[in-house]
Amino acid sequence: MDLFEYQGKQYFAQFGIPVSPGGAADTVDEAVAVAEKVGYPVVVKAQVKVGGRGKAGGIKLADNIDEVRLHAGNILGMDIKGHVVHHLWIERSSDIQKEYYASFTLDRPNKTHLGMLSAQGGVDIEEVAASNPDAIAMLSIDPVRGLDLETARRWVQEASLDEVAREQAAELLVKLYECYTKGDCDLAEINPLILTTENKVHALDAKVTLDENASYRHPEWEAFRATETEDPREKMAKEKGLNYIGLDGTVGIIANGAGLAMSTLDVVNQVGGSAANFLDIGGGANADVMAAALEVINADPKVKAIFVNIFGGITRVDEVAKGVLEALNRVTISSPIVLRLDGTNAVEGRAILASHLNERLITEPTMLDAARRAVGLANA
Amino acid sequence: MSIFVDENTKVIVQGLTGGQGRFHGLRNRDYGTKIVGGVTPGKGGTDVDGIPVFNSVKEAVAATGATASFVSVPPKFAAAAILEAAEGGITFIVCITEGIPAHDEAVTYNRLVEDFPGVRLLGPNCPGIISPGKCNIGITSGDIALPGGPVGIVSRSGTLTYQALHELSQQGIGQTTCVGIGGDPVPGTNFIDCLAAFEADPETKAVMMIGEIGGSEEERAADWIKANMTKPVVSYIAGVTAPPGRKMGHAGAIISGSKGTAQAKMDALAAAGVHVCLNPTEAGEKMVEIVKGL
Numbered sequence: 095m096d097l098f099e100y101q102g103k104q105y106f107a108q109f110g111i112p113v114s115p116g117g118a119a120d121t122v123d124e125a126v127a128v129a130e131k132v133g134y135p136v137v138v139k140a141q142v143k144v145g146g147r148g149k150a151g152g153i154k155l156a157d158n159i160d161e162v163r164l165h166a167g168n169i170l171g172m173d174i175k176g177h178v179v180h181h182l183w184i185e186r187s188s189d190i191q192k193e194y195y196a197s198f199t200l201d202r203p204n205k206t207h208l209g210m211l212s213a214q215g216g217v218d219i220e221e222v223a224a225s226n227p228d229a230i231a232m233l234s235i236d237p238v239r240g241l242d243l244e245t246a247r248r249w250v251q252e253a254s255l256d257e258v259a260r261e262q263a264a265e266l267l268v269k270l271y272e273c274y275t276k277g278d279c280d281l282a283e284i285n286p287l288i289l290t291t292e293n294k295v296h297a298l299d300a301k302v303t304l305d306e307n308a309s310y311r312h313p314e315w316e317a318f319r320a321t322e323t324e325d326p327r328e329k330m331a332k333e334k335g336l337n338y339i340g341l342d343g344t345v346g347i348i349a350n351g352a353g354l355a356m357s358t359l360d361v362v363n364q365v366g367g368s369a370a371n372f373l374d375i376g377g378g379a380n381a382d383v384m385a386a387a388l389e390v391i392n393a394d395p396k397v398k399a400i401f402v403n404i405f406g407g408i409t410r411v412d413e414v415a416k417g418v419l420e421a422l423n424r425v426t427i428s429s430p431i432v433l434r435l436d437g438t439n440a441v442e443g444r445a446i447l448a449s450h451l452n453e454r455l456i457t458e459p460t461m462l463d464a465a466r467r468a469v470g471l472a473n474a
Numbered sequence: 475m476s477i478f479v480d481e482n483t484k485v486i487v488q489g490l491t492g493g494q495g496r497f498h499g500l501r502n503r504d505y506g507t508k509i510v511g512g513v514t515p516g517k518g519g520t521d522v523d524g525i526p527v528f529n530s531v532k533e534a535v536a537a538t539g540a541t542a543s544f545v546s547v548p549p550k551f552a553a554a555a556i557l558e559a560a561e562g563g564i565t566f567i568v569c570i571t572e573g574i575p576a577h578d579e580a581v582t583y584n585r586l587v588e589d590f591p592g593v594r595l596l597g598p599n600c601p602g603i604i605s606p607g608k609c610n611i612g613i614t615s616g617d618i619a620l621p622g623g624p625v626g627i628v629s630r631s632g633t634l635t636y637q638a639l640h641e642l643s644q645q646g647i648g649q650t651t652c653v654g655i656g657g658d659p660v661p662g663t664n665f666i667d668c669l670a671a672f673e674a675d676p677e678t679k680a681v682m683m684i685g686e687i688g689g690s691e692e693e694r695a696a697d698w699i700k701a702n703m704t705k706p707v708v709s710y711i712a713g714v715t716a717p718p719g720r721k722m723g724h725a726g727a728i729i730s731g732s733k734g735t736a737q738a739k740m741d742a743l744a745a746a747g748v749h750v751c752l753n754p755t756e757a758g759e760k761m762v763e764i765v766k767g768l
Contacts, residue, residue, distance in 0.1 A: 200576060202689045205583050205660050237580040238588060275577055308575035310550060339720050352657060353631020353686050356712040356722050361753050363715045372722055377572055377613070377632065378494065405636045407601055408494065408570070408613040437636055438615045461637070462755050 095304045098141040100183035101318050102300025106284075109273035111266055112296035116185025125166035126159055128184040134158060138165040141181035142174050145218075150174045155187060181321065188298060192256055193286035195219050196267060197301075198274040201234060207274070209233035209241070211253040211267070216286035241271040262295035263287070278308035327371070327394055334386035336373060343368025344472040346391035346400040346429065348384075350375050350409040358403045361461060367469030370397045377408040384417020385424060392427050400429050401468035403461055406437030413439075415446035422455070430454045430471050434464035476605030476651040477626065477671035477678075478566060478594065483609050484540040486511040486564070488531065488547055488555045490522050495546035498570075498613050499525070502544065505616040507609050510538035531562030544602070544611045545569040552598060553578040560590040567662070568611045569597035579660035586662070595662025601632040601654035604639075612654070614639070622648035624768065625761060626672035628665055629684035630657050630691070634712060634754060638684055641758025647765050650678045657686065657727055665695035673703055680706045680764050682757060683748070685739055687713035688727040692739035700746035706764050708749045710757040711736045 097105065103113040117128035118141070129136045140152030147153050152174050154165035162184070172179045193216030201208035212230045214222050222229055231253035235241050246264035255263050266287070274282040283301040290296070309315050331338030337352070341359075345367045349355035355374040362369050371394065375387050391400055404414050414435065421427060435443050435457065444457065451457060458464035485502070489495035490512025500523055503509040511526050511534040518529030528534035531543065543559040545552060545567060552571040559567045579598060586593050596603060602612010607621030618636055620643040627642075627649055629635040635654040642649060653668045655661050665683060672678045681703075685692040692711060699707055713722060714736040721728045728734065744750045749764070751757035 200580060200659055202659050203691070203694060205580065207580065236584055237577065238584045278575055278577055280576060305576050307549065307573045308577070311575075339717075339722070341717070349633070351631060351633030352722055352727055353629075353635075353684070353712050354633035354637065356631075356686060356716055356727070357634055357637070357710075357754060359715045360712060364752060369715065372716075372720075374722075405633045405640070407615060407632055407636055408498070436640060437618065437633075460755065462753070 095306055095315070095318065095322070096143045097302040097304065097318055098143065098181060098321065099139065099300050100141055100181065101321070102302035103183070103297065105277060105302055106273060106297055106300055109269050109277065111269045111273060112294070113300070114185040114188055114296065114298065116183055119166065119182045119184055120180065122163055122166045122170065125182050125184050126162050129156065129159065129162040132184065132186045135187040136162065136184050137187050138162060138169060139183045139185070140169045140172060140174060140179040141183055142177035142179055144175045144177050147174060152179065188288060189291040190288050191291045192259065192289040194255060194263070194288070195222070195285045196270060196287045197281065197283035197285070198271055198279070199281045204234060207235040207237055209235055209249065209267070209271070211249055213254045219285060235271070240275070241268055243268050256289060258293045259289045259295050266295055278305045278312060279303060280305050327390065330393060331373070331390045334390060335383065336387055336390060337376060338390060339372040341369050341371050342396070343370045344396055344398040345468050346370045346394065346397040347403070348373050348375060348387045348391060348400065349403040350379060350405065351377065354403060354405055358401065358461070358465070361465045362401065362469060365462070365466050365469050367465070367472055370394055375409070379409050380413045381417035381420050384414050385421035388418065388421035388427060389425055392425060392429070397429050399468045399471035400427070400431045401464060402431060402433045403464065404433070404435050404437070406440055410438050411435045411440040411443030412446055415443040418447065419450060430456065432464050432468040432471065433457045434461050475675050475677045476608055477668070477675055478596070478651065478653070479542060479603055479605055479609040479611060481608040482508070483542050484508045484510045484538060485542045485544055485611055486513055486531065486534045486538065486540040487544045488513045488559065489545065490514060490525065490527060491517050492546065496522055498546060499544065501616070502610050502612070505610040506607070507611060510540050531558050531564060535563045540564065542566040542611060543568070545571065547571060549573040549575070553582045556582050556595060557585060560586055560593045565593050567593065567595045568600070568602045569595065570600060570602060570612055571597070572599045574598050574658070576659050579658060583660050583662060596653065597656045597662060599658040600656030600661070601635050603651065603653050605651040606649050614652070614654070618643055619652060620646070620648040623650040623677045624648065624679035624765060626650050626675065626678040626681045627652040627684070628668035628672070628681065629654050630686050631684060631712060634684045637754045638682055638757070641754055642682070642761060645758060645762045647762055650675060659689070665691050666698045669695060669698060669703060673705060678705065679768050680708070680761065682761055683707055683709045685709065685711045686727050687711070687716050687722065687736050688734045690734070693742040696742035696746040696748065699748060706749065708751060708757050708761045708764065709743045710751050710754055711739045
């Protein structure tokens with residue numbers, strides 16, 4: 095789950111990382127109230143989960159109440175690269191002396207954590223990495239040992255941060271690592287990390303991605319989830335515990351396992367169709383889950399045919415078959431269903447469906463045959 | 475021959491008394507795997523369909539001589555269970571658990587490397603390993619595999635592993651061993667570990683490698699193949715049509731920026747001399763052709 099900047103800053107603050115005083119606002123009046131509280135000048139910042147806000151006019155400086163009203167009014171509802179602005183973050187403006195970059199993420203090839211620190215912040219770090227890789231000090235961190243202050247002190251020196259910023263930055267980096275690990279982040283990034291004209295180091299932006307697998311030990315993440323603006327299809331799927339991604343095609347896809355679901359999308363595409371979605375019912379799905387999956391697909395008006403591609407492993411095909419029948423009993427499924435069933439208890443599963451097969455409920459022996467059939471129906 | 479396991483491998487199941495552990499543990503035993511015990515704290519002294527249950531891995535290993543463990547416990551307890559297996563003397567750990575936090579995986583992996591260098595972890599979030607006719611640890615349906623070789627399979631995705639087995643078995647092509655390495659960001663065993671083992675195994679004559687979008691493991695495998703592999707490799711990469719920036723189910727399956735695309739992986743593999751196919755069926759057909767020409 096990606097956090098908005100303001101949520102990321104709130105998360106940072108919980109770990110003692112200094113951020114500018116500010117507050118979130120969903121209306122112009124709320125924006126004014128925050129500005130009056132933190133004191134002028136303030137920065138009014140659009141909260142969208144996409145880069146390039148500044149260039150799009152989503153970040154404005156305001157010196158007084160009228161300017162806050164004007165900018166907040168303009169920015170709310172603004173469309174930035176397809177993301178409509180529903181939230182603002184208002185914070186006290188900072189006098190910037192220097193902009194740095196800091197982040198922690200998983201180094202997958204090395205199976206360690208990777209810290210990146212640069213004295214050249216405030217710009218796209220991928221560009222810095224491409225044009226001037228030496229400007230980024232990479233630190234490989236053993237997840238067992240973690241990051242201590244001594245190492246962080248050497249790191250800020252290696253990255254050539256300004257002398258006056260080093261001790262504060264080292265302390266901040268240790269806290270950011272704490273936030274990254276204890277806070278179960280996939281990514282914790284500050285760009286820019288600034289040195290103010292008063293020689294204070296703090297986070298001017300926050301980019302945080304949380305690891306959903308860890309949500310069981312973070313009940314506080316519920317507050318972040320409430321603000322997620324999702325595709326209504328994805329929201330409905332999530333409520334039913336399904337792993338769903340909405341796409342633009344006409345063939346509804348249900349598969350068990352992420353790999354098979356991805357492969358199903360590919361095969362549908364190869365035989366001349368287009369997938370309406372990615373839907374992985376997961377391992378060990380039962381009849382309820384299968385029925386819910388069909389209902390979610392059924393709610394998508396673009397879907398003209400449904401391709402159920404199941405290779406039972408931990409998932410039992412008889413359960414899948416029961417789910418299909420249950421869904422057909424519960425709701426009217428508006429598109430024909432093509433099933434391909436193999437693997438654990440496939441014989442039992444096919445037997446359950448045998449007497450119910452008709453031109454709206456079809457089985458095919460292979461993945462490719464089923465894809466062709468479903469695409470044929472969708473394109474008819 | 476098989477890799478990592480064989481007909482003599484003695485296996486315990488951590489979580490044998492749970493729903494999944496029982497279902498798959500008993501299926502593995504019915505397949506012929508030497509499932510010699512289960513471990514569930516507090517349930518020592520009981521049994522599951524005749525399989526003795528112990529309170530700890532240590533007790534189970536002492537009583538049975540097991541060297542492998544099948545970890546089937548919820549995500550909350552999985553990291554501790556893996557470390558308990560290593561501490562208890564297990565040298566091959568298969569963890570099927572899906573949904574373990576990435577930080578737990580990172581710590582666990584490095585603990586194993588540092589403190590238990592002789593231990594191999596397969597998974598987490600993987601279907602397990604099957605050496606047809608000899609040993610099946612995990613959730614793979616044994617009847618889709620065909621004994622006798624000559625193909626080794628390694629795959630990042632669970633269900634696509636079954637699909638690969640199925641495609642080959644249907645054509646009468648057997649497998650030496652099929653390894654599902656799992657789709658999580660920190661897999662205990664990677665493509666290269668398996669490719670190296672297959673390269674060294676005299677009975678394996680060709681390898682099928684199933685990858686997917688995200689990360690760079692396939693690219694690294696391509697480099698390794700180019701430098702070291704003498705046996706033919708057929709590959710399929712899932713996710714050609716996956717949109718960037720969206721996690722396709724697996725925690726590891728995400729295209730970020732220009733990195734991790736199926737096309738980049740396919741190009742790297744093709745440049746290493748791998749037969750790159752566009753879907754699992756095509757990969758199966760290609761392998762049939764290769765095996766017939768051996």
